[in-house]
Amino acid sequence: MKKIEKSLQVQRIQLTDLEFQEAALKKALEDVEGKTQSHQKLISESEGMLSELNEMLQSIDLQDLDLEVVEKSLEQWDTKENVTIESTTLRELTSTPIHAKHSIDYERSIEAYIREHKLILSKEPFDDLMSQTQKKQILETVKKDYGYEGATCDQYDYIFATFSGLVSGLVDVFFVGSPTDSILQKWTDKKVDETVISFSKFIFNKDKKNGKQVKKAPDNIASAIGYLERRYKVNYDARYAKDLVMGDKVLNMSAKNHHLKSLGHSPDIIGLFFSILDQFTGKASFVSEGKILRLVPKDNSFELKGDTLVAKVIAGFFNWLGHLMSDIAGSSGTRGHINKSNGAGIPIPFYNLLQLCNFGSFDVNGDKKTLAELSVKVFEEGYDFRAGLTMAIPVAINELMIRVYFAFKSYFYHKKSFKESLPIGKNLNLQRMLIVGHGVLCLTDGVDAALRSKGQALLFATRLNLVAWVRLGFLGFKEAKSLYIQKMNELDLKKFDQDLEIEWTRIQKQIEEG
Structure with missing residues (x-):
C-alpha cells in the first residue's frame, strides 16, 4: 500500500503541474486571439479611410486644394490607436515523464523524483487525492462491493425451510426419541x-x-x-x-x-x-x-x-x-x-x-x-457417542434438504453460475434458511420432549436432541454476528485486501511488459 500511495501522490503532483500549464496556455491563446481580433478591426478601419482618401484625392483639383482641411484630417488619423502585440510568457514545465521497464526501476524513479523536487507527501494520501464527490462515489462503490448485505429470502424460501424443519422434527420424534426406545439407535449401534x-x-x-x-x-x-x-x-x-x-x-x-x-x-x-x-x-x-x-x-x-x-x-x-x-x-x-x-x-x-x-x-x-x-x-441412560450419531440423522436430513433446495433455486431460477450455486461457504440467504429450518426442528423436538417427560428432568434431557440444539446455537451466533456487522456498516476487509493485491500485481505486470 505504501508503494501505491507514493506513486499516486507523485502522479497527482505531476497532473496538477500540467493542469496549471494548460490553464496558462489557454489564457495566452485567449489573449492572442483577443488582440488579433482588435488589430484586424483597426486594419479594416484603416483600409476604409485609405479608400476614402484615395477617392477624395481623385476628385479634388490640386489648384483648388485647401491645405488647412488636409492638415486637420491628418491630425484626426494620428489620434487613432496604434497596432501593438504583447507577448505572453509561459512558466517552465517542471513535470517530466517517469519511464521504467520494471516495477523496481519504477519505484526507484518515484523515490528519485520525490528527492529531486523536495516533495513532502501527505500521511493521508487518498484523502488529499480525491474531491468530496469522488470520495462519496468511491465510498458507495466500496459499500456495494464489499459491504455485508442482509438476507433476501422470499416467502417460498421461508416456507420450504419451515417444511424441511418440520419433516426433520417428525423424524426426530418418531425415529430418534431417547436412547432407550429409539428405532434408529438400533441401526446406528449395528453400524458402529x-x-x-x-x-x-x-x-x-x-x-x-x-x-x-x-x-x-x-x-x-x-x-x-x-x-x-x-x-x-x-x-x-x-x-x-x-x-x-x-x-x-x-x-x-x-x-x-x-x-x-x-x-x-x-x-x-x-x-x-x-x-x-x-x-x-x-x-x-x-x-x-x-x-x-x-x-x-x-x-x-x-x-x-x-x-x-x-x-x-x-x-x-x-x-x-x-x-x-x-x-x-x-x-x-x-x-x-x-x-x-x-x-x-x-x-x-x-x-x-x-x-x-x-x-x-x-x-x-x-x-x-x-x-x-x-x-x-x-x-x-445411554446418551453416548452412538446416541449422538443417531441424533445427527434428522439434523443431516434438514441440512441436506435445505442446501439442495438452495442450490437448485440459485442455478435454475436465479440463473447463477454453478460455482455460485454451490450450497457451501458464507451465504446469508442459506444461513437464514438453515436457522429457520433448525429452529423448527428444535421446536418440534422440545415440544415432544416436554410432553413425553411430563415434568421429569431426566426423561426430558434424554429425549432432547442435543446435536440439533447445538447446531441451532451455532447458527444463531453466526446470524447475530451478521446482523451486528450489517448494523455497524463494516466491510469485508479480507476480500478488499485481496482485490487490492490483485490490482497492484496487474499494474506491476503492465509496467514490466512496457
Missing part, C-alpha cells in the same frame, strides 16, 4: 459395531504382517473390543476411584460413567490434549462436580513408546485413537455377555464439559441434582 470389528481386523492384519504374535482374528464385537483394549492400553483407563491414589480428594466414579469423567476419553481436541498429557506424565485427568482432578493410577506400569519427542507424541495420538475405538461400542466385559447390553460408550464431543457446570437444581427421582450430576445420569 461393524466399524469397530473392521478396524480391529485391520489392526490385527497389520500386526500379523509386522511379525507380532497374534493368534485369532476378531470375529465379533466382544473379541474386537477385547483385542483393541489389549492393543491400545493407556494409563488413564481407571474404572473406579479405588484404582487411583486419591489422598484427600473425592471422585464419585463407576464403570457406567468413567468414560464421561475421564477427560482422555473425550473424542475431541480436549480429549486428545489430556490423553497425551496423561501418557507423558503418568497421571490421569478427570472432571467431576465442577473440578478437574489430576490423579496417579495405582497400576503405573504403562510406558509410552518412542525414542524421540515426536515419536512419543505420534504414539500417544494412536493410543488415544485406538483406545477410543475400543470403548466406542462399550467394553468387552459387557458386550455379548450381560443381557445383550450395549455397555457404556464414549461421550458426545465436548459433552464432558457439562461436568464443570456444578450449579442448578433438577429433580431426578426425588433427589435434587446439579446440571453436572444430571448430565452424568443422562449419560448412564
Whole structure:
C-alpha cells in the first residue's frame, strides 16, 4: 500500500503541474486571439479611410486644394490607436515523464523524483487525492462491493425451510426419541459395531504382517473390543476411584460413567490434549462436580513408546485413537455377555464439559441434582457417542434438504453460475434458511420432549436432541454476528485486501511488459 500511495501522490503532483500549464496556455491563446481580433478591426478601419482618401484625392483639383482641411484630417488619423502585440510568457514545465521497464526501476524513479523536487507527501494520501464527490462515489462503490448485505429470502424460501424443519422434527420424534426406545439407535449401534470389528481386523492384519504374535482374528464385537483394549492400553483407563491414589480428594466414579469423567476419553481436541498429557506424565485427568482432578493410577506400569519427542507424541495420538475405538461400542466385559447390553460408550464431543457446570437444581427421582450430576445420569441412560450419531440423522436430513433446495433455486431460477450455486461457504440467504429450518426442528423436538417427560428432568434431557440444539446455537451466533456487522456498516476487509493485491500485481505486470 505504501508503494501505491507514493506513486499516486507523485502522479497527482505531476497532473496538477500540467493542469496549471494548460490553464496558462489557454489564457495566452485567449489573449492572442483577443488582440488579433482588435488589430484586424483597426486594419479594416484603416483600409476604409485609405479608400476614402484615395477617392477624395481623385476628385479634388490640386489648384483648388485647401491645405488647412488636409492638415486637420491628418491630425484626426494620428489620434487613432496604434497596432501593438504583447507577448505572453509561459512558466517552465517542471513535470517530466517517469519511464521504467520494471516495477523496481519504477519505484526507484518515484523515490528519485520525490528527492529531486523536495516533495513532502501527505500521511493521508487518498484523502488529499480525491474531491468530496469522488470520495462519496468511491465510498458507495466500496459499500456495494464489499459491504455485508442482509438476507433476501422470499416467502417460498421461508416456507420450504419451515417444511424441511418440520419433516426433520417428525423424524426426530418418531425415529430418534431417547436412547432407550429409539428405532434408529438400533441401526446406528449395528453400524458402529461393524466399524469397530473392521478396524480391529485391520489392526490385527497389520500386526500379523509386522511379525507380532497374534493368534485369532476378531470375529465379533466382544473379541474386537477385547483385542483393541489389549492393543491400545493407556494409563488413564481407571474404572473406579479405588484404582487411583486419591489422598484427600473425592471422585464419585463407576464403570457406567468413567468414560464421561475421564477427560482422555473425550473424542475431541480436549480429549486428545489430556490423553497425551496423561501418557507423558503418568497421571490421569478427570472432571467431576465442577473440578478437574489430576490423579496417579495405582497400576503405573504403562510406558509410552518412542525414542524421540515426536515419536512419543505420534504414539500417544494412536493410543488415544485406538483406545477410543475400543470403548466406542462399550467394553468387552459387557458386550455379548450381560443381557445383550450395549455397555457404556464414549461421550458426545465436548459433552464432558457439562461436568464443570456444578450449579442448578433438577429433580431426578426425588433427589435434587446439579446440571453436572444430571448430565452424568443422562449419560448412564445411554446418551453416548452412538446416541449422538443417531441424533445427527434428522439434523443431516434438514441440512441436506435445505442446501439442495438452495442450490437448485440459485442455478435454475436465479440463473447463477454453478460455482455460485454451490450450497457451501458464507451465504446469508442459506444461513437464514438453515436457522429457520433448525429452529423448527428444535421446536418440534422440545415440544415432544416436554410432553413425553411430563415434568421429569431426566426423561426430558434424554429425549432432547442435543446435536440439533447445538447446531441451532451455532447458527444463531453466526446470524447475530451478521446482523451486528450489517448494523455497524463494516466491510469485508479480507476480500478488499485481496482485490487490492490483485490490482497492484496487474499494474506491476503492465509496467514490466512496457
